[in-house]
Amino acid sequence: MTTDTLNRRLRALPAVDALLNTAAAAALEKRYGREPLVRALREALNLARQAIRAGGDVPDAASLLNSAANLLSRQAAPTLRPVINATGVILHTNLGRAPLSAAALAAIQDVAVGYATLEYDLEAGQRGHRDRHAERIVCEVTGAEAALVVNNNAAGVLLALLAFARGRGALISRGQLVQIGGGFRVPEVMAQSGATLVEVGTTNRTTLADYEAAIDADSAVILAVHASNFKQIGFTEQPPLADLAALAHRHGLLLVNDLGSGALLDTAAFGLAHEPTVQEALAAGCDLVCFSGDKLLGGPQAGIIVGRADLVAALKKHPLARAVRMDKLGLAGLVATLESYRRGTALADIPVWRMISTPAAVIRRRAMRWRRRIGAGRVIAAESAVGGGSLPGETLPTFALALDVARPDALAAALRAEPLPIIARIQDDSVLLDPRTVLPGQDNALIGSVRRLLAAFQSGS
Ligand SMILES: *Cc1c(COP(=O)(O)O)cnc(C)c1O
Numbered sequence: 117m118t119t120d121t122l123n124r125r126l127r128a129l130p131a132v133d134a135l136l137n138t139a140a141a142a143a144l145e146k147r148y149g150r151e152p153l154v155r156a157l158r159e160a161l162n163l164a165r166q167a168i169r170a171g172g173d174v175p176d177a178a179s180l181l182n183s184a185a186n187l188l189s190r191q192a193a194p195t196l197r198p199v200i201n202a203t204g205v206i207l208h209t210n211l212g213r214a215p216l217s218a219a220a221l222a223a224i225q226d227v228a229v230g231y232a233t234l235e236y237d238l239e240a241g242q243r244g245h246r247d248r249h250a251e252r253i254v255c256e257v258t259g260a261e262a263a264l265v266v267n268n269n270a271a272g273v274l275l276a277l278l279a280f281a282r283g284r285g286a287l288i289s290r291g292q293l294v295q296i297g298g299g300f301r302v303p304e305v306m307a308q309s310g311a312t313l314v315e316v317g318t319t320n321r322t323t324l325a326d327y328e329a330a331i332d333a334d335s336a337v338i339l340a341v342h343a344s345n346f347k348q349i350g351f352t353e354q355p356p357l358a359d360l361a362a363l364a365h366r367h368g369l370l371l372v373n374d375l376g377s378g379a380l381l382d383t384a385a386f387g388l389a390h391e392p393t394v395q396e397a398l399a400a401g402c403d404l405v406c407f408s409g410d411k412l413l414g415g416p417q418a419g420i421i422v423g424r425a426d427l428v429a430a431l432k433k434h435p436l437a438r439a440v441r442m443d444k445l446g447l448a449g450l451v452a453t454l455e456s457y458r459r460g461t462a463l464a465d466i467p468v469w470r471m472i473s474t475p476a477a478v479i480r481r482r483a484m485r486w487r488r489r490i491g492a493g494r495v496i497a498a499e500s501a502v503g504g505g506s507l508p509g510e511t512l513p514t515f516a517l518a519l520d521v522a523r524p525d526a527l528a529a530a531l532r533a534e535p536l537p538i539i540a541r542i543q544d545d546s547v548l549l550d551p552r553t554v555l556p557g558q559d560n561a562l563i564g565s566v567r568r569l570l571a572a573f574q575s576g577s
Pocket of ligand 1: 268269300341344345377418419504
């Protein structure tokens with residue numbers, strides 16, 4: 117192509133103003149705003165110029181507007197979107213951990229749409245404290261003396277170390293110097309808190325005598341960290357919490373327990389291993405116990421610190437408490453979630469516990485219904501997991517719908533590209549959909565998507 121031809125073609129492209137003067141542009145402007153539209157048209161024209169220089173045709177106004185519309189819709193789509201979790205992993209860390217109960221959702225909506233008594237005392241008609249909303253019910257369901265709710269458990273552990281171990285020694289078993297998820301590494305958190313890490317025992321065995329030998333005049337805290345996301349088997353030993361508490365108290369130290377998932381109910385009732393509960397940790401004599409609100413508790417993201425009243429009072433007054441404080445939406449959701457435990461209706465109300473307690477036979481019937489309505493697939497025995505850094509290696513027997521296609525990875529990707537994305541897993545070259553983690557109201561969307569995509573895949577596209 118000569119320079120003349122190229123220039124003629126480039127000049128044949130419409131100007132931004134001309135494109136703006138169309139009905140299609142008016143509709144886009146109404147939907148996305150003037151400035152973003154102008155930017156998208158410029159970008160569409162830039163792309164067209166590159167294509168022309170590469171030997172392509174001159175696009176017409178309609179196709180330029182169409183490409184601007186695609187750019188705009190991609191930019192406007194939030195990256196944080198709801199998905200259907202068909203993986204069978206109940207507390208899926210990447211998918212937002214615990215789905216909330218209807219009551220938690222209603223409570224959040226109630227305080228979100230308007231003003232609320234977040235820091236207001238209605239009786240006195242003056243400033244109140246945000247700390248009081250959750251404390252009483254946390255204490256009631258855990259048996260704790262006092263409680264403080266912060267932004268997440270990582271913040272709770274950090275705050276406890278800052279308040280009670282900064283500039284002093286914190287003892288921890290070498291078997292508990294762990295990493296939780298992406299980047300919460302106990303030794304690094306300890307360093308950030310200004311506590312001196314005192315390693316005790318060995319990776320697999322730490323005895324009470326090891327702890328005792330490590331205590332000196334500088335020691336302030338023994339930190340016990342629950343093995344949330346890994347399992348030690350074989351020649352292993354850790355002293356019971358109660359013995360550790362007695363030792364700590366004999367030497368004037370505090371026992372702080374990072375419990376992680378913070379179960380309030382016994383997982384062993386559902387064929388799982390026993391996950392230590394908050395109540396047990398307190399009964400063993402821990403001075404402070406830290407756990408998450410959005411793991412096995414099944415509520416919103418939160419870090420809950422329970423224990424001795426004088427210690428909790430000091431935490432509330434700590435200069436960094438405000439930096440990690442809980443917001444009103446989380447507080448409302450957490451209190452409503454805990455209300456289900458107080459009423460004794462947690463198994464029925466809280467999605468995480470509904471999923472854990474659903475018998476495999478019920479899941480199998482649901483998978484069979486899916487198969488009937490989809491008209492394809494095999495219902496097979498499979499395993500669901502609790503996930504979310506709790507009960508490592510433990511699974512629940514389940515039934516899943518297995519879809520067999522030539523390219524399972526392509527079907528899984530197509531499921532993720534649906535308007536309401538479906539996250540599946542691939543096992544033995546089949547795409548597996550586990551009903552256990554699919555919310556009751558999501559069946560129709562899932563079935564519609566799978567039917568449509570399977571038809572496309574089986575017709576060979
Ligand atoms: C999950 C977990 C944490 C981190 O809790 P977040 O609520 O995610 O901040 C810390 N410690 C343990 C033992 C955990 O299991």
